[in-house]
Amino acid sequence: MATNTETAETIRSLTGEYKYGFVTDIAAEQAPRGLNEDIVRFISAKKSEPAWLLEWRLKAFRAWCAMEAEEPAWANLRYPAIDYQNAYYYSAPKSDADRPKSLDEIDPELLATYEKLGIPLREQEALAGIAVDAVFDSISVATTYKEKLAEVGVIFCPMSEAVTKHPELVRKYLGSVVPYSDNFFATLNSAVFSDGSFVYIPEGVRCPMELSTYFRINAAQTGQFERTLIVAEKGSYVSYLEGCTAPMRDENQLHAAVVELVAMDDAEIKYSTVQNWYPGDENGKGGIFNFVTKRGACRGRNSKISWTQVETGSAITWKYPSCILQGDNSVGEFYSVATTTNLQQADTGTKMIHIGKNTRSTIISKGISAGRSQGTYRGLVKVLGGAENARNYTQCDSLLLGDKCGAHTIPYIESRNRTARVEHEATTSKISEDQLFYCSQRGLSQEDAISLIVNGFCKEVFKELPMEFAVEATKLMNVTLEGAVG
């Protein structure tokens, strides 16, 4: 509490003119509850940000204040109103002294989940936020990969570091795909974003390894408002893996992230996500409210952006990873598995905006609903007048487990070009008694049978995931759906 008072005082003293770097000696870990311009200034100051970035945050904050009535209500989601003034917007990583010292201090249920997922002990420690001492194996791993990336000129660092070390790049691209005024949650993120990843792949470079946020876990614990920016220059390639399969045991927290991707001529970005935030308990208590804006711009000719997501966590998911297909012949892909159980709700899908000629997009969405959950696919395919020969293929399949859940498919198709071809296929099915009986007659337990059938249903998406991720995703589905059918 003492630190909070101290922080509050600092904020008071900050009111008025912003002085760069003024608060660096403050030991506070958390800004007081609530959101106002001073909090935005405080966050920026804590990160020693340049003036342009503070200005950008403030513009976003002011825009957000004017958007109060614009919190999206169109999604097929029901949740109590979020009190934005009752949340904390800045919380620095705790010092090692406050963290759990060993796995003995971690919730055993959490550990059981890790174990089922086959996450090695060392990783479990890192994921659970245990203070990592100098002998932690990852340190050497981290050093090796940093050297390897530096050799080819790839930049991969926390966003806050990029702001300081590569300000020209950040300034050029930040907000260039998702402007600060884009939507309620993205605008909030722009005002208060905590950290995130920055990736820059120079021209002609094929990133020598798959980049994963996991490598960065120890470097910076990202907050609920992370902001990620990936820029792939001409002819480059990168595969980025986001998230880990560890549940976050936070209560009903707001998570509003923004991800921006930029692909130049002949560049390709593959972005894979496995999202397993805490979904709340079986009565719908707790869980993350996940409002995420992800968008990629295929700026260059022949560029390609591919989103693959496996969404199993969060109490509420609101997420539409999109592609703006600007460059001629550019390609956008969206492969998604969204699973909801208990009282989870997901409204997720994509937007494919065809602007350039011969642009192509593919959407494969698999929704699995169990318990009393609701899953909605919402997708927009928009073909603008100049998008000669644009092609889209969309396939949405929903699988229902039990008879108290819901699956909804809401496609929006707008085409302003006669040469465009847009296809949409959708199915909804239940795991049939016939399939379950067939499996159990061959000796499989009910749970194995369900996991077999569900994984078969998701196969088209799982095969798009990098190898290790695919294995994790399969295990995650099994853990998620355990006991989903009685």
Next chain:
Amino acid sequence: MPSLLEIKDLHATVGGQEILRGLTLTVEAGEVHAVMGPNGSGKSTLAHVLAGRPGYAVTKGEIRLQGKDLLEMSTEARACEGVFLGLQYPVEIPGVSNMYFLKAALNAIRSHRGETELDAIEFLKIAREKAKLLEMNENLLQRAVNVGFSGGEKKRNEIFQMALLNPTLAVLDETDSGLDIDALRIVSDGINALRSETRAILLITHYQRLLEYIVPDKVHVLSEGRIVKTGGKELALELEKSGYADFEKKDAAAMTASA
């Protein structure tokens, strides 16, 4: 030494309607029995009750497999104890390869028996061997379970599964239905090759055509949920000539009398 399969006074209902009404049947190890009967006589119900399908309620009687009470066991426990049901309409499982499905099944059964689980390579070796027996194209092993299979391929796949899982009791429900003459020969050859001193096979069929290829030790006629006549292979030929009408009439008369 108990019989391999012993069914006593079995009564079973489906959707509240009594289908099996006091069925008694004993099959010894090494034997092949055919159960024949008109539509609605309870042939498929018998097959599903043996396998323990949910929705089929046994109201009276008992079923013993090598002396063990089958009715006490779940569907998968029966499968692990060696009950195999070849389905009349094999089920499709999209996205799951035949190999993956069967490896999971075989390993579930092996671990129940206390045997070590097979890895992919060991499994593939056995699977290829058995596939040859059924003249199955190897690409059917890689494809999703029964998805896009022709009727004949599906039935062949059932017998292929039987060959792999090596059951104690195989119940084959209308395995001959929908097969052309070549497919019937291949499937029958496969079944004949699987006859064994330690196994019993129950062929459930409407027509005697199948029995020209697989010669049974005994033929039972099922009518109105009871075995009404038992004989040797010649009984099937007799049925072929006279049809089931005799049995049905007799039964209908008995029912009217008792009503």
